[in-house]
Amino acid sequence: MTAYADETADLRTEAFQTAIDDCSASGGGTVTVPSGTYTVGTVHLRSDVTLYLEAGAVVSPAKDEAEYTDKFVGPDNERIFFLAEGVENVTIAGEGEFDGLGTEFMRMDTPIQGHSNESASHPLISNGPHEARQGDAYLSRTKGTDGWPVAKPDFRPGPMFRFNNCTNVRIRDVTIRDMPAWTLSFHGTEEVDIRGVDILNHLLIPNCDGIALGDTKNVHISDCTIQSCDDSITFGARPDEPTTCEGIVVTNCTLRSSACAIKFGSGTDDTIRDCLFQNIVVQESNRGLGIQHRDSGVVENVLFTDIVVNSNMLPGPWWGKGEPIYVTSVPRDGDTDLGGIRNVRFSNIVARSENGALVYGSEDSDIETIEFDNVRIELTGSEHADEVGGNFDLQPSSVVTPIFANDIAGVHVENARDVTMRDVTVEWDDSDDLPDYYRSGLACEDVDGLLVDGFVGRQAHRGDDADDADDAAAISLSDTTDITVRNSRATEGTGTFLSLSNTDGERLFVNNDLIDAADAGDVASFERSGNALPR
Structure with a gap:
């Protein structure tokens, strides 16, 4: 870079671009960015070139919209x-950093005015009016907007790094901070390795997803720390693309998100399959592990294993209500020919959360073969329970009510088949003031084929004898x-213990x-043996 740089220039776009172009034209190699501060507009990456940031190098985006390409202009x-x-x-690669200046681009003192492309009649709910437990008080600004996402400016850069139809992409060791919009975005790309990257975005800047994979194949993400307002790692599939989103491995990462730490969707117009997530810590996130299926594609063969989740409820217009595990399939709109979800397993999961796990399908959904194996969920109260708690959040959808009041179980499963709950423990934090909307430990509705093997738990509110017991059962079917x-x-x-x-x-x-239960419940219709009944 030194040979191309004009030290008097405020912008270094031309120097970056010329160095990269010359390196590629000469057969490839490394463009080294030495220690220093650099401001650039759009830079085009070329084949066989490594852009290497030395320690102390900081590359930031230009403030003037005219410095950027007009290709792939975003929704805002x-x-x-x-x-x-x-x-x-x-x-x-390198030890340097990219500083996106997100807090300088965004309107940090103004709360978000509306989601992208959302109706003026419900600008903060996607995509219809709500029926929240809080009624008209839900998302009311009269109680303040602290903790809400911030407003978008007339212009901001993003995605910050976009790879379209590429092969063999490697991102290693760099620090990427304060991005004003989507950070690493891949579309139709094959063979991606992301290792040792720190993405440190502001938790209130909307759309600053960490890593977004669309129709991208054979991806390895490891040893990364990702903090983002929107999803930390997200997967999507568009129709009629030549590549399929498949062969994804994510390991040894620490994630934090105001949206969802790991999310499939909501764009699910084609297949997403064969994905493994292992040795991951999710810290202080809204949602933990999520599949948000809304379109005609299929999400299948997904394994989450050896993961610790801490999920918290947030005030304001967020997608999510603190669910540690979230699997939903509902149609996006009236024209959706809804696909399905199948073969998804959550294994060796430890969660502390301010909401229960949710597996939910609309009446026309196709959710099958869902397994929880060695999953422990400890549920607590939330300082935001009165503002947003006690609701199912199915955004985005204009077919079902996107947010509606519902009792909350430790694990709730609705409209699914072939469901296994093996060695699932639900524990309620009695030291907290648990909301009344917390009910059963496990609740299943419209499930065809249910195996409960090794469930440990009770209903939310203690009942030491039949007279004062909560009318919710530990397991409600x-x-x-x-x-x-x-x-x-x-x-x-x-x-x-059991209600039918x-x-x-x-x-x-x-x-x-059942020795510690006040009443066994509705067990007479089963073949029974070897049970220890209440005393």
């Missing part, structure tokens, strides 16, 4: 910072068929320890 007039199109063997409950244990304070409503096909109720 965003323009791309670094762009790679149809290139191969491209690398960004309605409109559910083909049921087995075995090897489970009612914990101290359980009122009724309009169920069919009760199979086995065996080897369950």
